[in-house]
Amino acid sequence: MSSPSFSAVTTTTPNSNTTHVLAFPFPAQGHMLPFLDFIHQLALKGLNITIIVTPKNLPIINQLHSTHPNSIHTLVLPFPLHPKLPLGIENVKDIGNFGIPPIIASLSKLEGEVIQWFQSHPSPPRAIIYDFFFGYTQLWAKTLNIPTITFCTSGAFSTCFFQRLMTNMNEFRNLDAVQMQDIPRCPSFHKDQYPSLFEKYKEDDSDWQIIKECILTNPKSWCYVVNSFYDLEGEYIDQLKIDLGHDRVFSVGPLTSSLGVNKRVNPDSDVGYGVLKWLDKCPDESVLYVCFGSQKLLTQPQIEALALGLERSKTRFVWVVKVEGSQWVPQGFEERVSDQGLVIKGWAPQVEILNHEAIGGFVSHCGWNSILESVLAGVMVLAWPMEADQFQNAKLVVEYAGLAFRLCEGEHTVPDSNELARIIDKSMSISENVPQKENVKVMRQKALEARNVGGSSLTDLNELVKELSQNVASNSNT
Incomplete structure (x- = not known):
């Protein structure tokens, strides 16, 4: 040799x-x-x-x-x-x-x-x-x-x-x-x-x-x-x-x-970081961040169901949508929700977004890194596990630690838009006591102390x- x-x-x-x-x-x-x-x-x-x-x-x-x-x-x-x-x-x-x-x-x-x-x-x-x-x-x-x-x-x-x-x-x-x-x-x-x-x-x-x-x-x-x-x-x-x-x-x-160290770097960072300026104009804890990690592509029926659920919830949101393949939000969606939400196509600075005061929830696939990032930001998770270790992570934060809601589950599941809207509205409500929000803030402090x-x-x-x-x-x- x-x-x-x-x-x-x-x-x-x-x-x-x-x-x-x-x-x-x-x-x-x-x-x-x-x-x-x-x-x-x-x-x-x-x-x-x-x-x-x-x-x-x-x-x-x-x-x-x-x-x-x-x-x-x-x-x-x-x-x-x-x-x-x-x-x-x-x-x-x-x-x-x-x-x-x-x-x-x-x-x-x-x-x-x-x-x-x-x-x-x-x-x-x-x-x-x-x-x-x-x-x-x-x-x-x-x-x-x-x-x-x-x-x-x-x-x-x-x-x-x-x-x-x-x-x-x-x-x-x-x-x-x-x-x-x-x-x-x-x-x-x-x-x-x-x-x-x-x-x-x-x-x-x-x-x-x-x-x-x-x-x-x-x-x-x-x-x-x-x-x-x-x-x-x-x-x-x-x-x-x-x-x-x-x-x-x-x-x-x-x-x-x-x-x-090793923060995500992207050549289109000016586009990605524009979301932070948009968040600056939103009330504290009023915005739902939606992102499913670096690998997962939603199917078109899943995208359409999620889009309709977000729209019907009337909740402010930032939704990161991948540009690979044929993954597109429904025609006319962005125009209809222009006063409610922001769709980012491609890369977004997740850590910075999660730590913005305007963010009050995180729709996540429950990858372990995303779970830890949400905890460090003190942001409640709305869990949609799909594969790998995500079902175990979701059980931990939803059932055991009380840091999250279960929004949906399954790699191929097409959720009911009305049910998505109901859970989003309930979890993001500022008029109701939401234990998960308080629990994750306590856990954040414990994470920092650790x-x-x-x-x-x-x-x-x-x-x-x-x-x-x-x-x-x-x-x-x-």
Whole structure:
């Protein structure tokens, strides 16, 4: 095999007197942003981090590297070819969620290059931090005799549930519904609410087999890092510790782009930020923000039902509509609601919008990053979960934490417009007492406290850094 070519953003080499770790994020926006925010926190604590990245994903690292030019380094490797991936595809955003299995499988082929780089490095990493999709990284670490750290981009509740589904796949796949008796509150879900990677698993597909092995291998990691905080998910963080058989579960969240690093950048930012000027003219907590994440496209019937529901609710709104494909709001809709709402086609500054005083609610698909962003903004959610971990996240915030209303659910569900209008009107009412609004404001304060001195998340972060700096070097994977 020919020698691989390595490139880097910087020619600096990590100081041999500081702790050096290797980081392997999964190339999807919902995964990379919190992962890189976590790396940012480690760099602030004095650690040196080398990030494995492929060429087309390098721009996502640039802002973080600019913030920490002496402690953030990159190991840039060519994206391995895969027969199911078009040439040049290196990120989920460029192909959609159906590209997740081949991307995971393809990146497993980097093992040889990473090991060669490690063995030739003058000050090699003491540990590998990897996205929980990359459980095969533990095999690399075993060869290198260093421990692994699993970074969970989902919440603790969802992680507990998903791990059980994948571990007991043969038992659960044939059931129409499942109830987890050994998880706090004994959550139950029917099969349409299962995480997508479980529901769509293909036994005879080698890419899906790799995913299954990754998830089953994760509990062997030296520790878990969870993008959550104790006041929101304490009982499930504790359950993870029980499941793993040790206390090395560090909840360090909320980690989101609102922390000021890796904020979304868009060339049409003047268009996107124009919404903030529009919001300045609206009363406090009077506007409903509507956005379904970076990957999800609504069907035309769903768009039409939602448009009619918003219009009939008489509630002010900002609706972010993707411009891909044939997703268009109904003809004449924007003209009819010109005094009521604003439709943004394409990108919008979500964190800034959520934190505007005019925003009083958030119609969301309940992706974990969006949930945490809503909590940090103190904004109530109107939940419409569709896939992945979103049904588990919705159950957490609607039924357990009381931070949200259930607006609709299902990837293909076309809601009743009158019912949408009723729920929107009720939840956004300024004349009625809405407990969810008050609950999320309380949770926001707890989230901020968790990251402050003495808070649960900062304490866990400091403990993890201490372990990495002092103790991890003498440990290895078993």
